Amino acid sequence: MATEPPSAPPEVRLKDLTPATSPVEVVGRVVTAERREVTRRSDGSRRPLLSGLLSDGTGTVRFTWWDPPREGVERGTVLRAVGAEVRTFRDRPELTFTFRTRVGPASDAELPRVTPEEIPLRAIRDLRPPDEGFRLEARVVRVAERTITVGEERRVVHEGLLADASGALAFSSWTDFRLAAGEAIRVVGGYLRTFRGRPQLVLDERATVTRIGGEGLPDPAELLRAPPRSIARVEDEGGGEALSVEGIVVGLLPPSGLVYRCPICRRSLTGGICRIHGQVEGQPDLRARIVLDDGTGALTVNAGRADTERLWGRTLADARARMREVPDPNVLEQELADALLGRRLRVRGSGTRDEFGVTLQPDEIEPVEIDLEVAAAELSARLGTVRR
Amino acid sequence: MSRREPAWRVTARELESSLEEERGTGERAASYLLSPFGARMNRVVLAGAISPAEPVGRDDPPTFWRARLTDPTGAIAVTAGSFQPVAMARLRATTETHPAIVVGKVHLFRGRDGVAYISVRAEGVKSVAESDERAMLAEIVRQTLDRLDLVERLEREPGTSEAELVAAGTPAAWVPAARDALRRYPQVDRAAFRRELGAAVRRVAGDSGPRPSAHGAPSGVVVTRAPPPRPPPPPPTAEEREQEAAFLTLLDELSDVSIDGYADLKELTGRLAAQGVGAERAETVLNRLEEEGAVEEPIVGKLRRA
Numbered sequence: 001m002a003t004e005p006p007s008a009p010p011e012v013r014l015k016d017l018t019p020a021t022s023p024v025e026v027v028g029r030v031v032t033a034e035r036r037e038v039t040r041r042s043d044g045s046r047r048p049l050l051s052g053l054l055s056d057g058t059g060t061v062r063f064t065w066w067d068p069p070r071e072g073v074e075r076g077t078v079l080r081a082v083g084a085e086v087r088t089f090r091d092r093p094e095l096t097f098t099f100r101t102r103v104g105p106a107s108d109a110e111l112p113r114v115t116p117e118e119i120p121l122r123a124i125r126d127l128r129p130p131d132e133g134f135r136l137e138a139r140v141v142r143v144a145e146r147t148i149t150v151g152e153e154r155r156v157v158h159e160g161l162l163a164d165a166s167g168a169l170a171f172s173s174w175t176d177f178r179l180a181a182g183e184a185i186r187v188v189g190g191y192l193r194t195f196r197g198r199p200q201l202v203l204d205e206r207a208t209v210t211r212i213g214g215e216g217l218p219d220p221a222e223l224l225r226a227p228p229r230s231i232a233r234v235e236d237e238g239g240g241e242a243l244s245v246e247g248i249v250v251g252l253l254p255p256s257g258l259v260y261r262c263p264i265c266r267r268s269l270t271g272g273i274c275r276i277h278g279q280v281e282g283q284p285d286l287r288a289r290i291v292l293d294d295g296t297g298a299l300t301v302n303a304g305r306a307d308t309e310r311l312w313g314r315t316l317a318d319a320r321a322r323m324r325e326v327p328d329p330n331v332l333e334q335e336l337a338d339a340l341l342g343r344r345l346r347v348r349g350s351g352t353r354d355e356f357g358v359t360l361q362p363d364e365i366e367p368v369e370i371d372l373e374v375a376a377a378e379l380s381a382r383l384g385t386v387r388r
Numbered sequence: 389m390s391r392r393e394p395a396w397r398v399t400a401r402e403l404e405s406s407l408e409e410e411r412g413t414g415e416r417a418a419s420y421l422l423s424p425f426g427a428r429m430n431r432v433v434l435a436g437a438i439s440p441a442e443p444v445g446r447d448d449p450p451t452f453w454r455a456r457l458t459d460p461t462g463a464i465a466v467t468a469g470s471f472q473p474v475a476m477a478r479l480r481a482t483t484e485t486h487p488a489i490v491v492g493k494v495h496l497f498r499g500r501d502g503v504a505y506i507s508v509r510a511e512g513v514k515s516v517a518e519s520d521e522r523a524m525l526a527e528i529v530r531q532t533l534d535r536l537d538l539v540e541r542l543e544r545e546p547g548t549s550e551a552e553l554v555a556a557g558t559p560a561a562w563v564p565a566a567r568d569a570l571r572r573y574p575q576v577d578r579a580a581f582r583r584e585l586g587a588a589v590r591r592v593a594g595d596s597g598p599r600p601s602a603h604g605a606p607s608g609v610v611v612t613r614a615p616p617p618r619p620p621p622p623p624p625t626a627e628e629r630e631q632e633a634a635f636l637t638l639l640d641e642l643s644d645v646s647i648d649g650y651a652d653l654k655e656l657t658g659r660l661a662a663q664g665v666g667a668e669r670a671e672t673v674l675n676r677l678e679e680e681g682a683v684e685e686p687i688v689g690k691l692r693r694a
Binding site: 230231232233235236248250251291293294295296297298299334337338341342344355356357369370372373375376377378379380382383 | 594
């Protein structure tokens, strides 16, 4: 299949873009496209632009198209652009289509042919958004189907977790590759993006997935049983997937306790108002934003209703009944804080870091009991070796 | 990114032994208490028996409460004021000594003569079962031993790099804290501290350990460093006795009319000066009264009868 034409194609592959090569001719497929208007500062007139991601299988770059055609450019359209300018933004090349650039439709056949072997194999630990143009060999730790609504359209997305020997990575696939937990796969043509603060591998119809032997890849069960790591390290690394930490509850952050959620987006309401959907009829829910501390660091664990009920020993119905007795949410929050303070928990989940520190979205929260006899024996052995 | 200060696992003894402070600069900078055993504390967690609290000051109703947390190695004052309403409510609600876990911010007050008063301003006070207290104590001792091991390793091998230690699992913040401990407390007796930890380990094993009943009611903050020894002062003259009496009379008058129940030191020295007792004399009189235990200065510039 992949016999290169004898003469090099006139266009530059996206992985080879540098400002030094500008202007260039490129062929690529539109991955995302968004229309905007920019107001000119000089005369206040508005100028349309289209921006998004362009990919040719070797790389994905951001493009900005000034004065684009009114229609005919959408996700999946293959374009040939002659005289596109290359700039760098945050050390990554970007394309700009100006009035000097000639942009026209092209066919799939004009896209460069790429064999998987041409694409470098990367370890999960080294991948960062917005990396693309890599090959990945990993184990599917888990995968689940979810239906979401994009505008008018309902789409099925397959979400889950991949792992190799270096680490774990969330993925979301817009194409059904019939992935199953435990499988070892080779992925080509995916790219990384940041979704809700977490790096995520995105697979769409341009990606190819091949089953492989899987030697040297971790066993999914083993990965989920990994011993807890220090919170200081989790803070240093900025979160991650399939993390396990253990600590004591030193406090709760608001909003905790009985909250009301937007029926559309599930966000917590403030004074009956959703910050996206405005005034809505709130649905009651229980949550606990637990500050977990292991002596080396602290992070926030966002416990949902099931975990909160289990840890507290009170149900949502109990909490609502209590609210009718004492109609002060602070009292309830304080009772929850009292119940949780000092509790020793082991939490497994995925962590993200923002300016307030690391937040863990838990998959599992387990209270931990310390065996006092074992602890005492271990500690006196440690003291003994020094003293005598 | 601003990090939340971790709650250092410490014993009362380690807190009592900590005298070196590191004040942060800039906006919202945190201050730290450096321990001889490798902790650089802003927030701490302790486990022990907490006594009923007593109000501090003469506000009615009281706005500041102080209790005493005793673990097998020592005791430390735990305070809460109206800025920690929940912790204050917990302290007030304590009617008898019981096992507890306390999370809070360390507070160092250095009085005259460099005497350090360490207390913990409570953020959370939780009454727990004895087994939970012992479990917390086990973790406190384990992390304390981890830090001691690190301090001693850095003493033996000062060249060990932070990267090497972190790769082996040491929290990055512990390494500079351990180096500071070695630099700031060159004379400290770590072996004696390890022996004291033995009592905590026996408590983890189930020994009922020293209970604070022997201490009776909470007795204010802990004096962690005595002033340097001085020759015993000559017995006071009749004139000095008179000045002391004048001092105490003024102190009583001022504290009677003050809002917080304390006599303001500046005001007091001003009145004494009017009676012909100069500032230097007043200072001497105050020092002697403090040494005799007649007067205390729990807040800088605020005096009361001890």
